[in-house]
Amino acid sequence: MSIDWRSKGFWSPEEVLDPERIAAERPSIFGGGFTWPLLVVRRAGVEANIATMAAFCERHGFDFAPHAKTSMAPGLIQAQLRAGAWGMTVATANQALILRRLGVERVLIANEILDPVALRWLAAERAAGWEVYFQVDSVAGVRAAAAAGGPLSVLAELGHPGGRTGVRTLDELETVARAVEAAPGVELAGVTAYEGQLPDQYAVDEFLDRLVEGFELLAKEGLLPEQPILSAGGSAWFDRVAERLEGFGRRARLILRSGASVTHDDGFYREHTPFVRVPDQGGLTAALEVWAQVLSAPEPGLALVGMGKRDVPFDEGLPEPQEIRDASGSVRPAAGLRVTRLNDHHTYLESGPGGGTGLEPGDLIRFGISHPCTAFDKWRDIPVVDEERRVVEVLHTYL
Structure with a gap:
């Protein structure tokens, strides 16, 4: 450079x-x-923020995979990994490609991937030993993954009405999980969700409780692996994610994905950071x-x-x-x-x-x-x- x-x-x-x-x-x-x-x-601000989030995750038994889309800056990505981040989150296959070239060993794609070109590349990199996950919320998405030839690891995504991707019902969540079970070369690694677009704490808590219910359903049906991933957490409600999911630490790998925390801001996140609600937990x-x-x-x-x-x-x-x-x-x-x-x-x-x-x-x-x-x-x-x-x-x- x-x-x-x-x-x-x-x-x-x-x-x-x-x-x-x-x-x-x-x-x-x-x-x-x-x-x-x-x-x-x-x-000084970046160093303090990284330390604060690392301490928050450790305190609540979460692994941290901060969203790299915030900066897409190798210097900040490496600083978060040095501070103990489990991996990094991205939103697109192109961002995943960049992190692969930067040497990030573990990447979670918090999105659906249906492009056969990207899926074939992901399957080849997964076969070469790269730990990478992406989300599925439809049988069509599972079929697209299977067509790539495997191996691929996916997370069944739960969504909410009016939100982004993710199935809207627990029946649909089970349908997707069973499609993965039947798909050659595709394995279900866990369950994921994104709560950041919900309007208030009541709605967030209700949605996270549905995520827990969905996790329990798939576990009961034998559709989850021995140590499944259970992941959520934007930058506005990660305190509620910790509150609602913390008890599953012995049964799942809990992964928080908040990305904006690395630099915080003087506007939206200043008003919406969870540390406004729980100041004793830290500050950004x-x-x-x-x-x-x-x-x-x-x-x-x-x-x-x-x-x-x-x-x-x-x-x-x-x-x-x-x-x-x-x-x-x-x-x-x-x-x-x-x-x-x-x-x-x-x-x-x-x-x-x-x-x-x-x-x-x-x-x-x-x-x-x-x-x-x-x-x-x-x-x-x-x-x-x-x-x-x-x-x-x-x-x-x-x-």
Whole structure:
């Protein structure tokens, strides 16, 4: 991996830069080697979040397979594995291919796979010794897996009305499990579900109880292996997953898949993290920030910032202005400022009624973001910084 003119945020019109050399020299992001906007990852925040989730899983008897789609950054994936993660989760066959090439030994694909090309590749890699699992929620999906020639390990997925994939009834869950039992080259490794789209704790608990009921049904019918997998857990309700499934630790390998926790955020997950409900269990810190420059202050109460939809997420809330850094390097809180909308490359930053923004063209604004999964996918190379905003590592992402 090298850094050159193709790397957004790094300013290198001619020279090809070595990420290891950048990390060794520890340049400040304000020192001229970077331009705006710039997404950075705070090292201290990431390290604290990884440690918090590792401790939570150990405390409740879960293995952790964090969702790699959040970052698709080898540096963060390896950091989570070093902290004890059982494996990594992905959403697509392409992401699984990337993790296979990165040397991740155990991957859970939290999705259905019906593409015969991808299935044949998965079967070949499984035969070569790679531990990989994917989900099935239909007899058609089981047949597609069997047609790949095996061996393949699958998880029967339970869903809920209005949700994503997954069978809607326990009868259908049993039907899928029996189809797997009859399919040559396909083995049922366990049961899985995703609760993240449900609206409240009551609905989540009810759904997780149905997952337990489905697990018990398949176990009673002799359709599960000796040590089955029982998996759930997005980033918003993993406390309820621990509460509802913890008692099955002696009968199943419990796997939590929360991915957004690695960097957390200053928006959706700040409000929805389970640690809001169970603060005694730990806490997460926002580890992503975007620095962008004021381009224009054309009228009272309005400033235009050089950052837009191609740079920051906006699907789960707009960026949050947090700090202003003027041309002298002085910093102050971005109190009273708010983002009202984004264009492709512009952010509209407004002050409260009757007030000015106090901003000058050239000022830098530090923004927090909401929803890390749609932040990483906009940046190929991302500086990791210490608390003085000096670069200590460069992350490369696979988009």
